[in-house]
Amino acid sequence: MTSPDPVLTTPRPEPVDTLDRATVAARTRETLALLRRLRRAHLREQAGSAAFAAYATAIGLLVYGGALLPWLRRLSAGQQQTTDAAVLGAAAPPALIALTLLLFVAVLRDALWRGPVTVPVPAASWLLPLPIDRGRILRPRLRNQLVIGAVGGAVLGVAVAVALTTGGLAVGRFGPLLGASAGGFAAAGVLSFGVSALVERYQRAARLVRLLAPVAVLVAVALGVQAGLAAYGHDLPVLVRVETWTGPWGWAVQPVLAVTGPVVPGWPVGFALLVVAALAAAVVAMVVCPGVSGRTLRIRARSVAGFTAGLTTLNPRAAALEIRAARSRPARTLRLPRPHHPRLIIPWRDATALVRSPSRPAWAVLLTAVGFLLIRLSTGAANLYLSLALLAAGLVAGYLAAAQLTEPARLDADDPRRAGSLPYAFDRLALRHVVVPLVVAGVLAEVCAVVAVALTGSVTALLVPVICVPALVFAALVSAYRGPVPAAAMNGPDTPAGNLGMVTVVAWYVAGPLVAVVLLLPPMHLTLGAHAPGSVLNYVLWGLAVAAILAFWSVRRAHNRANDIHP
Template identity: 40%
Template structure:
C-alpha cells in the first residue's frame, strides 16, 4: 500500500484560544494513515451507506411529494385562476406593508436560532463512533469534519429555498411581479441568511467567548424579533413607521434580505443591488473561513456535542419531548440559576407557595419569556378588537395561545413535581391536592402581568375591552396544569387507528393527549372573549368571566383527576 505524502494541514485539531484545549498524543506525518483509514471505512460501510442512501432518497421523495401536493398544485391552481380573471391584488398593499419589518423579524429569528443551535449542537457534529474512535487515532480532522459542515449548510439552505419560492408565488399573485425576477431577488436572502447562520453557529460552537456573548445577547435579540413582528402587524393594520422601517432594512443582513425582496415591487427601496452584494460577498467570505475552521473544533467538545445530540435524538424517537427540551436547555447553558433569597414563611401552609416563588425568581429566563410572550398576546388581542367574524375568533385564539405559552413558563415547579412523584413525599397533602396548590403562584403572577398589560393598553387609548386579558388567566393556568399532570408519554396512542383502511390516526390521538389542556381551553374561550373584545360592554365582559371561571373549574377538576393517577402510574417507590 502506498503511503501518502506528508500533509500540509495540522494533524490534530488546533484548540481555540477561548475554548477547551485538546491534547492528543504526539504523532508525525509518518504516522498519517488518514487516506487509507477513510478508504477502508468507506469499503466496510458500503452496505450501510447504500441503506442510508435508500432511506434518504425515500425521505426526499416523501418531502417532494408533500411539497407538490400541498404547495405546488395549489399555487398552480391560483395562477390558473389569476389567468382566467381572478384578482388577488387586493392583498398586495398588505403584503408590501408587512414585508420590511416582517422579513427583518424572520431573518433575525433565523440567525438567532442558528446561534442557539451552536450552543448545544452546532453545524459540525459527526456521529459518536467518529468522535469516540476515529478522531482519537492519528487521522487529519479536516477530511472527517468538513463534510458534516457542508451537510449542515445544505440542510439549512433548503428551508431558505422553499421560503424564496413561497415569496415568489406571493409576489407573483398579489403584486403581479415577474416570477423569475421575484425568485432571484428572494433567493438573495433566502439562501444567504441560513448560510450566515450556519457560520455563526460554528463560531459559537468552537469559541467559549462567542458562546458567552450568544447567551448574553439572546434576550435582547428575542425582544427585537418580537418588536419587529409587532411592527409588521401594526403596518398591516394601517400604522406603518416608514423612517423606522428604513433604518431596520439597512441595519444588517436581516434587513438587506428585505431590501432585495422588495426590489422588483412598487415599494422598492433604493440601493437593492448594493444590499444584494452586501449579502452575497460576506456570505461567500464566511463560508470560506468556516470551511477552514471546521477542522479546528476541539475533540472533547465534539464528543460532548455528539453525546448530547444522540440523547436528544433518542428522546425524540421515544416521544419524550420534555426530556429532549431539558437536554437542550442543559447543554446550551439555559438552566442557570440565580442566588435569590426570600424570608421563610412562619406558617407551614405557605411553604409551598414560598418554594414556587423562589424557584421562579431563581430562573429569570422563565420570567423573561413569560413577559415577552405576554406582549404578542396583548397585541393580538388589540388586533382582534378591529376584526369581525371568524377572523376575530382566529386572532383571539392566537392571543390565547401566546397567553398560554406565557403562563406555561410559570408552571415549571408543577412539571418538576410530576417528573418524579417521590419528590412530593415531604408534603402533608395528597399528591392531587398538592398539584392544585401549584397553580396559585402562576395564577397570581399571570394576573399581575395581565393587569399591567391592560393598564398599558388603557394608557395608549384602549377601551374597557382590554379588561378581557385578566379573565383568561385562570382557565389558561388550569389548562397548563392539565398538561403538567399528563404523566408518562402515551406512545401506544401512536399505533391506534379506528379506521385502518383510511390511514393511521395515531398521531392525531397522541397530539390530542399531549396538548389536551389548551386544545380544550382555546376553542371554548375564543368565541366569548372575541365578542367581549369587539363589544367592550360590561355585560359581555361578565359573560366571558362566567365562562372562564366555569372552564377553569372543569379543567382544575380534570387536572386533579390526572394528578391522582400519577402515583399509581409511577409504581411503588
C-alpha cells in the same frame, strides 16, 4: 487460543501533535478505508433510500408541478392579487427584516447545543480519539450543513416572492423578484450556518450569542410592531432604509425591495457585502471546524441521540430537557428572602426558580401581550368565524404564557422524588404550585387589560383576565402533570379510516388546553360583545367553573403521575 479480532480492538490513541503529517494522513486513509468496508452494506442501503426519495420527489414535481404552471403564469402577470398592494408594500420591509433576524437567531441558538457539526455517538466515542485527521470527518458534515443553509434560504426566498407577488407587489416582475429573493435569503442562510460553526468552536462566541439573542428577539418584535403600524399608514421610509443597512438581515432584504418598489440607494453594495460575508464565513468555518474539542462533540452527540429518542418515543418533554441540558450554563445563585410561614415554602421555591430563569417570565410577558392583541383584533373581525379564530389564538397565547410560569410544577412532575421530603401529598402539592403562576399571570393580564381600556374605552376588557386566567393556568397545570404518553394510546383503535393512534397521542398532549379553549370561547366572545353588566357576571362565573373543573383534573393527573412513578 484465538487471537483477538483487530477490528474489535481499539488501539490506544496517540497524541496527534507527536506524529508527523505523513503518518497522520496514512492512518486517516487506513481508518476511513476500513470504515467504508465495514459500512458497505449500510452505504448501499442509504444510497437506495436516497434514490427512492429522489424518484418520489421527481414524480411529485411532474404530477403537481405541471398543475402549478398555469398558476405561476397568472402570478407573474399579476392576476392573483389578494390584498392591498400599498398596505403590503409599506409593511413588508420591516416584516422581512424581522423574519431574517429571527432566522439568524434560530440558527445561532441551535449551534449552542447541536450543530452545525455533529457526529454520531459511536464516531464521537471511538473514531475521534484516534490519531487521525479530524478535518476529514468534520468538514464534509459542515459542507453539507452549508448546502442545507443555502437551499433552505433559497426555498424561503421563493416563498417570500410568491407571497409578495400574490399580494400585488412586483406585478409582471415575478422572475426578477424570485431571483432577488432566493439569492438574498440563500446567501443569508450560508452566512448564518458559517457563523454558527464559530459559535460551536469558541466558547466566547457562544456566550455572546446567549447575551445578544434576547436583544435580537426584542428588536424583531419592535420591527413587527413597526410593520403593523406601517400597515395602518404610519410608515417611516427613512427608518426602513437605515434598518436595511444595520447588518446581514437587512442586506438580504435589499434586493427584494429593489424589485418591489422602495429601492434602497446602493443596494448592490449591500448585496455584495452579504455575498462576501457569506463566503468568508463559510471559508473560516471550514478552517476552524476541526478544532472543535472532542468533549464538545461527545456532549452534542449524546444530546442529539437523546433528543431523537424523545421524539421517536413521542415524548417532547424529554426532547426539550435534552436541549436544555445541552444549552446549560452556570446556575444563577439568586434567591428571594425566605418566608417565615411554612405554607409559603412552595410559592417561594417556585418564585425563586422563575427569578433564576428570567427568560420564562419574559416569554410570559410577550405571550400575554400577543394574546391580548389577538383578542382585541377579534372584536373587529369581518365575520364570526374569523372572530372566533382570532379569539382562540389569543387564548392559546395566554395558555402558552401560563405554561412558562408553571415550569417548577413540570420539574416536580418529571421527578416526584424532588418533593419526597415535603410534608404534602403529591396530588395536593399540585394546587400549591398554582399560586405563583396565578398571581403573575393575573397581574400581567390586568396590566394588558388596563392598556386595552385606555386605548379602546371599553371596560369589559378588565373582566377578560377574571374569566380566562384561572382556567388557562390550571390548564397549564394539567399539562404539567400529564407525563409521557401511555403505550395504549400509541396503539389506538382501528377504524375504517385507519388506526387512530396518532389522534389519541395528539389528544393526550393537547387535552388540557383544548378543553380550556373550547369552554372559554363562548363566554369570552359574549363578554367582548356584551352591553348588559348582569350577563357579564354569568360569564365570569362560567370561567371560574371551568377553572374549578381543570383544577380537579390537575389533582387527578398528579395522583396518577405519582402512582406511575411509585405504583
